[in-house]
Each structure stands twice: as structure tokens, then as C-alpha cells.
Amino acid sequence: MTSTTTATTDTLRFATAGSVDDGKSTLVGRLLHDSKSVLADQLEAVEQVSRSRGQDAPDLALLTDGLRAEREQGITIDVAYRYFATARRRFILADTPGHVQYTRNMVTGASTADLAVILVDARNGVIEQTRRHAAVAALLRVPHIVLAVNKMDLVGYEEKEFDRIVEDFAGHAAELDLPGFTPVPVSALCGDNVVERSAHMDWYAGPALLDLLETVPVGAESAGAPARFPVQYVIRHDGVRHYAGQLVSGSLRVGDRVTVHPSGETSEITGIDVLGTTARAAYAPQSLTLRLAGQRDIARGDMITAGPDAPELTRDVRAAVCHLADRPLRIGDRVLVKHTTRTVKALVKDLAGATELTANDLGRIALRTAEPLALDDYARVRRTGAFLLVDPADGATLTAGMADLS
Incomplete structure (x- = not known):
């Protein structure tokens, strides 16, 4: 070859x-x-x-x-x-x-x-x-x-x-x-x-x-979408915090004003490193580290965004889903929601008229989460509009979801 x-x-x-x-x-x-x-x-x-x-x-x-x-x-x-x-x-x-x-x-x-x-x-x-x-x-x-x-x-x-x-x-x-x-x-x-x-x-x-x-x-879809940077790791070096992860959509530049979700804190980008090299800008889907002005209380699972087009911060999640597991999903089930690098507890509130979802079923779902999620409509930003439901007992993946915020 x-x-x-x-x-x-x-x-x-x-x-x-x-x-x-x-x-x-x-x-x-x-x-x-x-x-x-x-x-x-x-x-x-x-x-x-x-x-x-x-x-x-x-x-x-x-x-x-x-x-x-x-x-x-x-x-x-x-x-x-x-x-x-x-x-x-x-x-x-x-x-x-x-x-x-x-x-x-x-x-x-x-x-x-x-x-x-x-x-x-x-x-x-x-x-x-x-x-x-x-x-x-x-x-x-x-x-x-x-x-x-x-x-x-x-x-x-x-x-x-x-x-x-x-x-x-x-x-x-x-x-x-x-x-x-x-x-x-x-x-x-x-x-x-x-x-x-x-x-x-x-x-x-x-x-x-x-x-x-x-x-x-x-890449046209992710490049033209608003900037979304889920934090995967926080690295401390020489007294400075570096926030590592993948830029899943949009672009970020040194000097950009950013917002951290779900806290709502704001800051300014003071440095970007891509593959160990200093850069003035980064573009989806690059993996990178960010440095922000001041000491911020940012942890894995937080999301850094730029620009006025912020994600929806909500505990009430509505979505189209495909059930993946052999065990059924029912109203009242307690699950974990894995969204980008963040995992929160949730309760299944509704299945749009169905009593349960079984393997390969396509349906709709309503969830109530214990903590807010920074969600985008899946039709607009696929990576930050998607999530998984996970069984809290054994970690098995149950359902794939696509948020519908309309």
C-alpha cells in the first residue's frame, strides 16, 4: 500500500x-x-x-x-x-x-x-x-x-x-x-x-x-459555531493554572473575554498553548491549554465560552434519544447524565407518552438534573448538545440524547 x-x-x-x-x-x-x-x-x-x-x-x-x-x-x-x-x-x-x-x-x-x-x-x-x-x-x-x-x-x-x-x-x-x-x-x-x-x-x-x-x-459546522471549551484537566505549573481540553466548536483568541459555566464567572484569555506551542488563537477541534487572568475557581466539567451567544444553563433537559441498553429505561429512573466532561445526577421525568424505552427505541425524554448543565441545542452545536445517560449502579451506558431546547 x-x-x-x-x-x-x-x-x-x-x-x-x-x-x-x-x-x-x-x-x-x-x-x-x-x-x-x-x-x-x-x-x-x-x-x-x-x-x-x-x-x-x-x-x-x-x-x-x-x-x-x-x-x-x-x-x-x-x-x-x-x-x-x-x-x-x-x-x-x-x-x-x-x-x-x-x-x-x-x-x-x-x-x-x-x-x-x-x-x-x-x-x-x-x-x-x-x-x-x-x-x-x-x-x-x-x-x-x-x-x-x-x-x-x-x-x-x-x-x-x-x-x-x-x-x-x-x-x-x-x-x-x-x-x-x-x-x-x-x-x-x-x-x-x-x-x-x-x-x-x-x-x-x-x-x-x-x-x-x-x-x-x-469542519465548517464546528468552526462557525460559538466557542465552547469543556475543561478536562486543571494543570498547575509555576503557580499558574492552565486549563486543558478540546475546543469542540468555534475559536478562541488571546484577549477574548470568556465566561465560565455554570458559575458565571468572567475573565480574559492571557495565553493559549496548542501542542506545547504558544499560539495567538485556537480553532475547533484543536486540543489546547488556556491561561486566564486572575485566579479562578475552575474545575473539570466546567465549560468556558466566548461571545454573547451563551449556552442555556438549565436543570430541565428535553431531548430526542436512542435507547442503547438491553435493560429498559422507565419514568422515575435515577441516572447519571454525562455531558462533555461534566457528569451530574438526574431523574427521568417523562418519556413523551411511552411507559418505557427498550433497546433500539427512538423517543423523546424529559430529565431533571441535580445540577445545572450548559447545554446547546443539538441542531446547532452537536458536541455540546449531545449527552449520555449512564446507570449509576454499574456505569453502563443506557441512552444517547440530543438536546432540543426549542
């Missing part, structure tokens, strides 16, 4: 989702193979297994379905993270399962994604699980959506079949308030429009899938 990471400038996190037998594993395998992101010994192992099964060509799905249980069942079960690079960009791929009972796995994989590839079988079109994947992408506010219409070779590469599916999906996307999506006709098995443009579909004037992945804007 040719190393190209030195030429890349940024990283795209993207997730793939598709129903069973839509060819998602083959698509991911084709993407890795044709972009020369597969080591020679990996490809050789795939070729050997394929030959033992009587297949003439390598089964590229084997490059992604690496778990033994998955190979035996012929399905993708867990979220598999793949790392690869081209000359233009680095990639972190979350390959998520397609079964409805693994919706929670898609939530996990797509929660930090800049882009989601939703796969559709050209023979079947938009089905219930496609609509569910689109609903999860809308719930998570994934900034960019690609509709990959796969197996175009099995419908004769017909433009009318592609247009029919795109029109159907567009209607559903409008109902969900999804951002504009980009449709691409592909054949993962044959390699059409995955890495190279297809000679079989001259009616399609758009880019191949890899072209889209290499050029879609990254």
Missing part, C-alpha cells in the same frame, strides 16, 4: 448504513481495494478464502466483515472502524450494521460523522430500513448525506430506475428535514462510480463516490 498521509490536510469521518444484502460490505471493500488502501497480505487472504468458496473473483466484502461471527452468518453485526488515506484526505469509516435490531450501533457509528452514506439496492428501492437509517441521520444531524444506489448492474444501468429511487428518497428526506443529499448510482461488485467513473452510465454527470468523500467540506 502506498503511503499518502503526508499529503493529506484533514480527516473525514463518515458512516455507512444499508439494509441486509444491499451490498454495503462489498461497497466498502471496493472503496478500500480500488483506492489502494489494502495491504498485499490482506488481499491475498481474501483471495484465498474466495477461491476456497469456489468464487472466481475476490469477495471484497471479506475486507470489512472481519469478525468470525459475521463471516459465519453473512451479516455485519458490530460497528467496524476502518482507517485509510488518499493523496487528498484521511478517512475514518464507521461501517454500521443494517439490521433493525442494531439501530443503536448505527447511532454509535454516525454520532460523530461528517457524512453518512445510505445504501439502497436498485432492485428494491427505498424500503422501511432505508427510511429508518434516514431518520437516524436526521436525528443525529449528520451534515452531509450521500444516497448510494447500488447494484445498478442488476437493473441494466437504467437511468429511470435510478431517478425513481432518488425521487422516492427525496420525498422522505423532506419529511425528515434532512439536509440536501447527493445521489450516486454505483455497482460495488463491478466497481462502477465507486473510485472511478463508470463507462456504463454516461447519463450520470456527477462525481464518483470517492471524489465526493475527498471534496466534501469538513
Whole structure:
């Protein structure tokens, strides 16, 4: 494999989702193979297994379905993270399962994604699980959506079949308030429009899938959002306090007036260090340390913000949720809310008409927290609008939440 990471400038996190037998594993395998992101010994192992099964060509799905249980069942079960690079960009791929009972796995994989590839079988079109994947992408506010219409070779590469599916999906996307999506006709098995443009579909004037992945804007959402800096550590050096963490959105500069939440204290930035180097400014998603004027009572879990657009300080939390645990969530349950670097106790007050939420359920929740949280609306700032519910007894993750402050 040719190393190209030195030429890349940024990283795209993207997730793939598709129903069973839509060819998602083959698509991911084709993407890795044709972009020369597969080591020679990996490809050789795939070729050997394929030959033992009587297949003439390598089964590229084997490059992604690496778990033994998955190979035996012929399905993708867990979220598999793949790392690869081209000359233009680095990639972190979350390959998520397609079964409805693994919706929670898609939530996990797509929660930090800049882009989601939703796969559709050209023979079947938009089905219930496609609509569910689109609903999860809308719930998570994934900034960019690609509709990959796969197996175009099995419908004769017909433009009318592609247009029919795109029109159907567009209607559903409008109902969900999804951002504009980009449709691409592909054949993962044959390699059409995955890495190279297809000679079989001259009616399609758009880019191949890899072209889209290499050029879609990254970081525009967090860079344009208000400055949010959750404090992870307080470091004392030579009598000066340094506040360490990751700037999850916006930018900070020396001289900026800042507010500390939940105390409401204000101060001024007197120094910024990024990777041990003094800087005049910092930008999301950089990790850094801040120095503030005066001695401030700031601890892990506090949030430092700049500018007039402050988060909402509240103990009453309303949110859309996906329940992740096998144990149900019920009204009256006592939980921990983990929000950025802060963890507080809370009580489940309401489940929007439901008596309980079970694994993979999507719903709405109302919480009352013991201490205030500095929340943003998830639709505006994903990182500071997201939280997890945790079981206080054993620390197990129960539910993923997306704050709705409207």
C-alpha cells in the first residue's frame, strides 16, 4: 500500500448504513481495494478464502466483515472502524450494521460523522430500513448525506430506475428535514462510480463516490459555531493554572473575554498553548491549554465560552434519544447524565407518552438534573448538545440524547 498521509490536510469521518444484502460490505471493500488502501497480505487472504468458496473473483466484502461471527452468518453485526488515506484526505469509516435490531450501533457509528452514506439496492428501492437509517441521520444531524444506489448492474444501468429511487428518497428526506443529499448510482461488485467513473452510465454527470468523500467540506459546522471549551484537566505549573481540553466548536483568541459555566464567572484569555506551542488563537477541534487572568475557581466539567451567544444553563433537559441498553429505561429512573466532561445526577421525568424505552427505541425524554448543565441545542452545536445517560449502579451506558431546547 502506498503511503499518502503526508499529503493529506484533514480527516473525514463518515458512516455507512444499508439494509441486509444491499451490498454495503462489498461497497466498502471496493472503496478500500480500488483506492489502494489494502495491504498485499490482506488481499491475498481474501483471495484465498474466495477461491476456497469456489468464487472466481475476490469477495471484497471479506475486507470489512472481519469478525468470525459475521463471516459465519453473512451479516455485519458490530460497528467496524476502518482507517485509510488518499493523496487528498484521511478517512475514518464507521461501517454500521443494517439490521433493525442494531439501530443503536448505527447511532454509535454516525454520532460523530461528517457524512453518512445510505445504501439502497436498485432492485428494491427505498424500503422501511432505508427510511429508518434516514431518520437516524436526521436525528443525529449528520451534515452531509450521500444516497448510494447500488447494484445498478442488476437493473441494466437504467437511468429511470435510478431517478425513481432518488425521487422516492427525496420525498422522505423532506419529511425528515434532512439536509440536501447527493445521489450516486454505483455497482460495488463491478466497481462502477465507486473510485472511478463508470463507462456504463454516461447519463450520470456527477462525481464518483470517492471524489465526493475527498471534496466534501469538513469542519465548517464546528468552526462557525460559538466557542465552547469543556475543561478536562486543571494543570498547575509555576503557580499558574492552565486549563486543558478540546475546543469542540468555534475559536478562541488571546484577549477574548470568556465566561465560565455554570458559575458565571468572567475573565480574559492571557495565553493559549496548542501542542506545547504558544499560539495567538485556537480553532475547533484543536486540543489546547488556556491561561486566564486572575485566579479562578475552575474545575473539570466546567465549560468556558466566548461571545454573547451563551449556552442555556438549565436543570430541565428535553431531548430526542436512542435507547442503547438491553435493560429498559422507565419514568422515575435515577441516572447519571454525562455531558462533555461534566457528569451530574438526574431523574427521568417523562418519556413523551411511552411507559418505557427498550433497546433500539427512538423517543423523546424529559430529565431533571441535580445540577445545572450548559447545554446547546443539538441542531446547532452537536458536541455540546449531545449527552449520555449512564446507570449509576454499574456505569453502563443506557441512552444517547440530543438536546432540543426549542
